[in-house]
Every structure is written in C-alpha cells, then in structure tokens.
Amino acid sequence: MQASPPSLLSAAWIIARKDLAVELRTRSAFLSVLVFTLLGLATFYFAWDPTVVSAADLAPGVLWVTFTFAGLLGLHRSFGMEAQDRAIDALLVAPVEREAIYLGKGLANFVFVGMVLCAAVPALVLFYNLPPGPAFAALGPIALLAAIGLVSVGTLFSSMAVNTRLAELLLPMLSLPFFVPIVMASSQASTRLLAGRPLAEAMPWIKILVAFDLVFVVACTVAFPYTLEE
Amino acid sequence: MTSPNSHSKPRVMDGVMLAALAAVAGATVRILMFTPYEAIQGPAQKIYYIHVPAAMSAYLALAVVAVMSIVYLWLHDERSDRLAESAAEVSFMFTTVVLITGPLWAKPIWNTWWSWDARLNLTLFLWFVTAAYLVLRGAIEQDAMRARYSAVLGVLAALLVPFIHLSVYLFRTMHPMPIVLKPSAPSLPREMLTTFLAATLAFLFFCVALIRARYRLAPLLRKSEGGGNG
Numbered sequence: 001m002q003a004s005p006p007s008l009l010s011a012a013w014i015i016a017r018k019d020l021a022v023e024l025r026t027r028s029a030f031l032s033v034l035v036f037t038l039l040g041l042a043t044f045y046f047a048w049d050p051t052v053v054s055a056a057d058l059a060p061g062v063l064w065v066t067f068t069f070a071g072l073l074g075l076h077r078s079f080g081m082e083a084q085d086r087a088i089d090a091l092l093v094a095p096v097e098r099e100a101i102y103l104g105k106g107l108a109n110f111v112f113v114g115m116v117l118c119a120a121v122p123a124l125v126l127f128y129n130l131p132p133g134p135a136f137a138a139l140g141p142i143a144l145l146a147a148i149g150l151v152s153v154g155t156l157f158s159s160m161a162v163n164t165r166l167a168e169l170l171l172p173m174l175s176l177p178f179f180v181p182i183v184m185a186s187s188q189a190s191t192r193l194l195a196g197r198p199l200a201e202a203m204p205w206i207k208i209l210v211a212f213d214l215v216f217v218v219a220c221t222v223a224f225p226y227t228l229e230e
Numbered sequence: 231m232t233s234p235n236s237h238s239k240p241r242v243m244d245g246v247m248l249a250a251l252a253a254v255a256g257a258t259v260r261i262l263m264f265t266p267y268e269a270i271q272g273p274a275q276k277i278y279y280i281h282v283p284a285a286m287s288a289y290l291a292l293a294v295v296a297v298m299s300i301v302y303l304w305l306h307d308e309r310s311d312r313l314a315e316s317a318a319e320v321s322f323m324f325t326t327v328v329l330i331t332g333p334l335w336a337k338p339i340w341n342t343w344w345s346w347d348a349r350l351n352l353t354l355f356l357w358f359v360t361a362a363y364l365v366l367r368g369a370i371e372q373d374a375m376r377a378r379y380s381a382v383l384g385v386l387a388a389l390l391v392p393f394i395h396l397s398v399y400l401f402r403t404m405h406p407m408p409i410v411l412k413p414s415a416p417s418l419p420r421e422m423l424t425t426f427l428a429a430t431l432a433f434l435f436f437c438v439a440l441i442r443a444r445y446r447l448a449p450l451l452r453k454s455e456g457g458g459n460g
Contacts, residue, residue, distance in 0.1 A: 153386070160379050164369035173362045174383065177355050181393040184401065204400055212393055219389055223382045226303060229375075 008103070011096035015104025020111060022081065029077045030115065033070050037120045040066035041127055059128040060190040063139070067113075067120065068150060068179045069172075074112050075154035076171050078105050079162045092228060102224035106155045106217075110147060117143045130194065138193035145209040146186040149216060153178045156220040159227045178216075185209045240446040250439035253432035257425070265425040277335040279425055283433035284327040285353070290437055291321030292356065295363070299384025302377055311377035314384055315367060316444035320437060322360045328353055351398040352391075359387045373452075 006014060023030055044062040045055070082088040091101055121143065125135045154175050161171040189205035261279045268275035298314035301307065332350065333343040344350065363383055370376040418426060 156382075156386075160366075160382070163375065164366065164379075165371070166365070166369040170362075170366060170369055173365055177358045177362065177394075178386070178390055180355055181390070181397045184397045188401070205397075208393065208397055208400075215389055215393075216386075219386060223303075223385065226378045226382050 005095040006100075008097055008100050011094075011100035012103035012107060015091070015096075015101060016107035016111070019078070019105065019108035023108075023112065029074055030112065033074045033112075033116055034119055036073060037066055037070040037116055038123055040070065041120065041123055045127060055128040056130060056194060057191070059124055059130055060139075060194060061187045062128075063120065063124050063190075064146065064183045064186045067117065067143075067146070068176070068183055070116060070120075071113050071150045071154060072172050072175060074116070075109060075151070075158045075175070076161070076168045078109050078155060079158045080168065083162045088228075098225040098228055099221050101228075102155060102159075102221055105159075106151050106220075109151045109155050113147050113151060117147060134196070135194060138190050142186050142190050142193075142206070142209070145206070145213055146182050148213040149182045149209060150179060152213065152216040152220050156224055156227065159224065163227075181208060181212055185212070240450065242443045242447065244443075247439045247443055250432075250436040254436050257429040257432035260425050260428055264421075266419075266421060268422070271339055274335055274338045277331050279429040281328060281331040281335060282426070283430040284324045284331065286430060287433045287437035288321050288324035288328060288353075288356075290434060291317040291324060291441060292360070294441065295321065295384050296388035299381040299388070302381040303385065306377075308373075308377065311381065312448045313441070313445055314380065316441045316448065318360055318363050318367075318380075318384075319444055320440045322357070322364060323440075324433075324437065325353060325357045325360060329357060346401070348395075348398040348401060351401070352395050355394050355398075356391070359390065363387065 005011075041062060044058070044066065048058055079088070082091065121136065121139050124130065124139075125132050154171075157171055157174040157178075161167060161174060164170050185205040185208040189202040189209070192202040192205075193199070257279070261276055265276065265279070267273060294317035295314045298310045298317065301310040302314065332353075336345065337343050363380060366383060367376055367380050370379060
C-alpha cells in the first residue's frame with residue numbers, strides 16, 4: 001500500500017493527538033497545572049482585604065494572572081518532552097511540513113489550557129461568589145480568545161527555550177511581556193462584563209484580543225520553522 | 231579606514247565617538263547654562279532635554295533591531311545579526327536612561343515617582359523585551375542558532391509594540407503629550423526648541439556612534455568569550 005504524506009492540517013491533527021495521548025496516559029502535567037491554578041485562585045483571595053475590594057472586582061484579574069502563569073507550566077512541557085532522548089528528531093524526519101508541527105503542538109496546548117480553564121472558571125465562580133450564569137457567559141468567550149493568544153506565542157517560545165542553556169527559566173522571561181496585552185485586555189473586558197456594563201464598553205478590549213490572536217497565530221506559524229534545526 | 235575584518239584592533243575612541251561625546255557635552259552645557267527655566271516647572275523641566283532625546287535614541291536603536299532581524303531571516307547575513315545585537319544593547323542602555331530620568335522629573339511635577347501611565351508602561355515593557363532579547367542571546371552557544379532565535383524574537387517584538395501601545399493607551403494616560411513632534415507647529419519657545427533639537431541631534435549621533443563601536447567590537451568579544459562554533 002502506497003502511503004502519501006498527510007496534508008498540513010491532518011499532519012497537525014496527528015501530532016496534536018500524539019501529544020494528547022501522552023498527556024492522557026501520564027496525566028502528570030495536567031494534574032500539577034490544575035492544582036497550581038486552584039492554589040493560585042485560592043491564595044490570591046487572601047492577598048487583599050475583602051472588606052476594601054469586593055471579591056467580584058478581584059476575580060477577573062486573579063483568573064487571568066493565574067491562568068498565564070499556569071499556562072507557562074504547561075507550555076514548557078510541550079517541547080520539553082521532545083527534548084528528552086531527542087524525540088524531536090523523529091518529528092523532524094517525518095514527511096510533514098514544519099508548520100504542521102507548530103500547529104499540532106499549538107492545538108494540543110490549546111486543548112490542555114482549555115481543560116485547565118474548564119476547571120478554573122467554575123472554581124473562580126465558587127471561590128469568589130460570582131453569579132454563575134453571567135460569569136460563564138462573560139468569561140467563556142474571553143477565555144477562548146485569551147487561550148488562543150497565549151498558546152500561539154507560548155508554543156513558539158517553548159520550542160526556542162528548550163534549546164537554550166537556561167531552558168525553562170527563559171520561557172517566562174520571553175513570554176510574559178507578550179502576555180501583557182492578553183492579561184490586560186482579558187481582565188478589562190471581563191471586569192466590565194461581570195459588572196453588567198454594556199458590551200460596547202468591553203468591545204475595544206475584545207478587539208485587541210481578536211487582533212492579537214490573528215497577528216500572532218499567523219506570525220508564529222511563519223516564524224516557527226526558524227526555531228528548528230536546519 | 232580600517233575594515234572590521236582586518237586584523238588591526240578596532241578602537242572604541244575614534245574620531246566618530248569623540249565627535250559624538252563632544253556633541254553630547256556641548257548639548258549638556260547648553261541645557262544647563264544657556265537655556266531659560268520653564269516658568270511653572272522650574273529647573274525640573276530641564277530633564278526633558280535628556281529624557282526625550284534618550285527615548286528617541288532608544289526607539290531608533292529598537293527600529294534597527296527590528297529591521298536587522300527581518301534582514302537576517304531573509305538573507306542569513308551574519309553582519310545583520312551583529313548589528314541587531316549591537317543596537318539591542320545600546321537601546322537597552324537608552325531605555326534605562328529614560329526609565330531613570332522619568333521618575334526624577336515625575337517626583338517634583340506629578341508628586342509621585344511612578345504612575346501606571348500609558349507611555350511609562352510601554353517603555354517599561356520595551357525594556358523587559360530588550361532584556362529578554364539579551365538574555366536569550368547569552369543563553370545560546372551556537373552562532374547560527376543564536377542569530378535565528380534572536381531574529382525571530384526581534385520580529386515578534388516589533389509586532390508586539392502596537393498591541394502594548396494600544397492596550398496601555400486604552401488603560402489611561404496622564405503623560406504630557408508631545409509638544410514638538412505633533413501635527414501642529416511646535417509649542418516650545420524658540421530658545422528651548424533650539425536646545426531640544428541640539429540635544430536630540432547630539433543623542434541620536436551618540437546612539438549611532440555607540441552602535442557602530444559595539445558592532446566593530448563584536449568579533450573581538452566573541453573571540454574572548456570563547457564562543458563561535460556553528
């Protein structure tokens with residue numbers, strides 16, 4: 001039987017499935033990132049005086065800051081596990097385009113942080129006493145946009161950081177300045193929506209998120225092949 | 231003229247550097263002795279003649295980094311990487327000057343050292359990105375890989391600037407608006423305008439001289455660090 005090389009998207013899907021299968025069988029990273037996130041949400045509550053700042057005002061900022069730091073933990077794993085035993089070499093010799101490796105890794109990371117958010121948002125609603133309906137309606141779409149932006153930049157930097165002498169220490173330094181617009185836009189948009197302000201007030205921030213996602217998904221896909229060995 | 235490739239030792243203190251230092255010294259004398267105090271702010275306003283030209287020099291150097299990063303990814307010319315590296319170091323220095331002179335002025339005028347203002351944030355995050363760029367360079371031993379990785383970061387950072395600018399601008403601003411580079415005519419008295427323009431030219435000249443000196447020193451530095459494979 002003659003096998004032809006898979007197309008860009010199906011190759012990406014195969015790589016994403018491989019990463020998710022590894023994660024599903026070990027569950028090591030997911031559980032530790034999940035616990036980190038829940039701990040972050042709980043610890044932040046005690047960092048402010050709840051009689052001065054209401055929990056509902058704190059909640060969005062706490063969620064997005066915790067989410068970006070938790071995301072870093074998961075993102076490092078993405079290429080960190082390929083560095084072990086030079087597993088990346090097998091991906092490089094596979095008859096797939098290099099962009100497919102990026103998209104596959106990105107997709108797996110997106111599912112990973114998406115799962116974390118699926119647990120983090122209900123936990124936030126519980127801990128910070130948010131009204132569940134409006135909270136899910138406001139945070140859900142913003143979480144989607146924020147996760148795409150975080151994963152697009154983070155996947156690329158994860159691939160770069162593992163090849164440096166500092167490895168996981170470098171990833172936050174490279175990524176966090178890029179996460180600043182994501183944290184700001186997500187927090188500002190969700191604070192307004194949670195406070196029951198009209199959608200038009202949150203729109204400028206949501207537009208920044210959408211533009212960030214578009215620009216960096218494209219730019220990082222194009223830039224990714226340069227981060228691999230030639 | 232000695233070319234950077236010749237075996238003669240490149241000198242930092244050559245004619246260009248001496249002329250640049252003389253220009254900065256001349257501008258400083260004019261700022262201190264031959265420019266009137268501003269009516270309301272008094273002596274504190276004189277820091278403006280250092281602060282703004284330093285900011286413009288930092289931006290010029292950052293533009294060199296961005297352009298040279300694109301050139302490197304396109305042509306793979308080692309010289310463009312060396313120029314980007316030199317400009318990044320010089321930009322880091324000028325941004326540090328901006329971040330130090332700003333609070334010195336803000337304390338008497340705003341009555342606070344720091345304010346989370348749009349322009350301050352942009353400058354601070356540019357400083358973080360430049361720092362990450364320099365740390366990334368230091369963490370990679372292979373020449374070709376270092377050049378590729380830092381070029382990728384240089385291009386992505388250039389894409390990041392508009393997003394940070396937009397989000398911090400939406401956040402809020404109380405920084406003085408430009409009074410020279412604005413659509414209408416400059417609203418600075420003639421004597422102050424002359425000082426400002428002289429200081430700006432002197433700083434930009436100094437910036438170029440520093441980048442040039444650092445560029446010429448690069449081969450020596452690389453040799454002394456013992457790097458240089460790949």
